[in-house]
Amino acid sequence: MGKDNGGNSDDTRSIAARGGATVLTSQLIKLVLQFVSTVVLARLLTPEIFGLMAMVLAVTTMAEVLRDFGLSTAVLNARTISPMQQSNLFWVNTGIGFGCTVVMLLAAPLLGLIYDQPEIVDVALVVAIVFTLNGMSTQFITSVNRQLRFRALMLIDLAPQIISTSIAVTLAVHDCGIWSLAAQQISLSLITLLLSWTLSGWTPNRPTKQVPIREFVVAGGHVAGTRILSVIAQNAPSMGIGVSLGASQLGIFNRAFQLCLMPLNQINAPMTRVALPLLSELSTNNQRFSQAIRKSQSISLYLTAPLLLLMAGLSSPIVEILLGPGWEPVAPILTALCIGGAFRAISQVTFWVFVSKKLTRQQLRFSSISQPLIAAITLVGLFWGTLGVAIAHSVAYCLVWAMGISYIGRLANIPARDLMVDAIRTLTICGAPIAFLAYFAASFIDNSLASVLAAVVGALIYMTLICLVSKAIRSDILYLTSLIRALVVRRRAR
Numbered sequence: 414m415g416k417d418n419g420g421n422s423d424d425t426r427s428i429a430a431r432g433g434a435t436v437l438t439s440q441l442i443k444l445v446l447q448f449v450s451t452v453v454l455a456r457l458l459t460p461e462i463f464g465l466m467a468m469v470l471a472v473t474t475m476a477e478v479l480r481d482f483g484l485s486t487a488v489l490n491a492r493t494i495s496p497m498q499q500s501n502l503f504w505v506n507t508g509i510g511f512g513c514t515v516v517m518l519l520a521a522p523l524l525g526l527i528y529d530q531p532e533i534v535d536v537a538l539v540v541a542i543v544f545t546l547n548g549m550s551t552q553f554i555t556s557v558n559r560q561l562r563f564r565a566l567m568l569i570d571l572a573p574q575i576i577s578t579s580i581a582v583t584l585a586v587h588d589c590g591i592w593s594l595a596a597q598q599i600s601l602s603l604i605t606l607l608l609s610w611t612l613s614g615w616t617p618n619r620p621t622k623q624v625p626i627r628e629f630v631v632a633g634g635h636v637a638g639t640r641i642l643s644v645i646a647q648n649a650p651s652m653g654i655g656v657s658l659g660a661s662q663l664g665i666f667n668r669a670f671q672l673c674l675m676p677l678n679q680i681n682a683p684m685t686r687v688a689l690p691l692l693s694e695l696s697t698n699n700q701r702f703s704q705a706i707r708k709s710q711s712i713s714l715y716l717t718a719p720l721l722l723l724m725a726g727l728s729s730p731i732v733e734i735l736l737g738p739g740w741e742p743v744a745p746i747l748t749a750l751c752i753g754g755a756f757r758a759i760s761q762v763t764f765w766v767f768v769s770k771k772l773t774r775q776q777l778r779f780s781s782i783s784q785p786l787i788a789a790i791t792l793v794g795l796f797w798g799t800l801g802v803a804i805a806h807s808v809a810y811c812l813v814w815a816m817g818i819s820y821i822g823r824l825a826n827i828p829a830r831d832l833m834v835d836a837i838r839t840l841t842i843c844g845a846p847i848a849f850l851a852y853f854a855a856s857f858i859d860n861s862l863a864s865v866l867a868a869v870v871g872a873l874i875y876m877t878l879i880c881l882v883s884k885a886i887r888s889d890i891l892y893l894t895s896l897i898r899a900l901v902v903r904r905r906a907r
Contacts, residue, residue, distance in 0.1 A: 443570055444679045448735065450578045451671065455736040457585035458593070460664030466594045467667040468528050468655045469537050471648040473517070473544075473598075494559075494629075500617040501626045503552040510548020517541035528655050536595050546602035552617070553609035565612045572608055577601035638777045639767075642784035646809075649788035650802045653795050666799050668736060669746035673721070673754050680716045681761055684709070692769035702769075703827045710762045711835055715886065717758040718844035723872050725751035726851025730861035746803045753807020755844060756814040759836055763817035770825050779820055783813045843879060847872045 455463075521537035557565045577600040584593035610616075650670070655663045688709050695702045724731060728747040732740055767776035787809040794805030815833065822829025851868040858864035880886050 438567065441679075442567075443574060444675060446571070446574050446578060447675050447679075450581070451668070451675075452735050452737075453582050454585055454593075455668065455740060457582070458590065459661075460668070460740070461660045462591050462594070462664065463667050464655065464660030464662070464664030465530060465533050465591050466536070467651050467663050468530060468533050468660070469524070469540060469595075470598075471651045471655070472520075472524060472537070473540060474644050474648060496615070497618060497621065497623075498626050498629070499552055499556065499615075501620050502629060503549070503617040504620040505626070506548045506551040507545070508548070510544045510546070513544035513548075514541045517544065528660075530660060532591070536591055540595050540598055543598055543602040546599075546606050550602070550606040550609045553606070553613040553615065556613045556615050557609065562612075569605060569609050569612060573601050573604035576604055639764075639773070639780040642777075642780040646784040646787035646791070649791045650794075650806055653792045654799060654802060657795055658799060662799050665740070665742050666746060666802065668740065669743045669750055669803065672731070672735070672743075672747055673724070673750040676720050676724070677717065677754055677758055680713070680720075681758060684713055684716070685761060685765070688765050689768060692765055696769050696771070699826060702825075706762060706766060706827060707831060707835055709765065710759055710832055711839055711886075713759055713761070714755065714836060714839040715843060718755045718840055719847045719872060719876055721751045721754040721758070722844040722848035723851045723868060726848045726853075727855050727865055727868055730855050730864045733861045734865065742799075745800055749800065749803035749807055752848075753810045755840060756807070756811040760810060760814045760817060762832070763814075763821050766821045766825050766827065772824060775824055779817065783816060787813055842883075843876065846875060850875070 518538060518541050521534045521541070524537050525531045525534040554566075554569060557569065577597045580600050581593045581597035584596055589596075650666060651663060654666050692702065692705060692709070695705050725748045728744040728751070729741075732744045732747065736743060763779075764776070767773060767779075787806075790809035790812070791802055791806045794801035794803070797804075814836075818829045818832050821827060822832070847868075850871045854864045854868035854871070858867055
């Protein structure tokens, strides 16, 4: 028996190591691809074209959340799920996706009237198909995720991104304008569906009333409600700028917003994939849960704060290198968004607690207050133009992060004060010095590429020294690694 355990332990460490390396590699490659896409397309398309597409995407993003209906999160958080249950969920996601497609087809003319941009109507009509395609792919991707098949997930993440970006660039070179971006969205969804279906090795059965899925729908509905409110708050700047300031200003804001979101999305997505099942396993042991949530928040900040604050200090050279001439107004907006981005990144801690503790109803109640507050504060910034919107957006996320930590502290009996102190300490130690280093590099080195390289090297040296000196950082990383190994053992045992 002892030999078996030892073998399982070694095997588990190997799986955890390979899985962690695969996820990290996937996210790094995806980040590079998105940067390359941004660099190339910014030189082929105008701010107005990006602004027009952002008007469409502001609506499609909200419909995408409704299409998922929180069912992917509910399935990932479930201890067990039968093939017939997942088949029923496949048809639910597909049905909602088709419904969103129909609504988008009917609402496209109204969208053109709201923005006073008739040219976006045809684009909205064509892009509407992505809701059905994404609805069909949801449970295929979730199935691969539950099986901890990290290499398959990497392929599902990367291959569609590469192909769709190539299509967009090819069409942009041939002066297809906004249609190059529309083709990118459609091809991304179609290839993701085909690839996830093939790699999942699973074909859904016909829907049946004999298999209950109510628990998934109820839990998913609460998550979906929360996410819809969150997406409304996230898209409030784009919608406000599009209606009040026009497509060109929205295009400038959109490029800054996407540059800020790129590292956030590539870090938050894998962190959530690891954190949710991990915290769900510990949810009944409050002491271990509290310890795990503190460590998870710290590691999230170690990954996001230095990078975002580095970008804040280097905004001018980054914009010059990545976007090229004509995009200079993006720089101050990027700085404002990146400073608030660190708080946006760790706001996901409240999401982890709500979902892993099965407090999705309370999460929806909190979001019904916090997300309209974010939208209201952000829209007030319109009085000071696009930069005012960016600053207000960051201030709002900082405020809501503090509100969320206080609320889950009382609700889930976890140390809210310790979470706040940990976050402020990490931002002060790991983030602020790097921001100042980047700012001085950008100010005193005339060559943009040289200033970025100098700041990056300086930041890497500083973070290496911090890791060597700080026992707390090493302890956080080792603790999280040990919990991931334990989770893999439990999942394999089932």
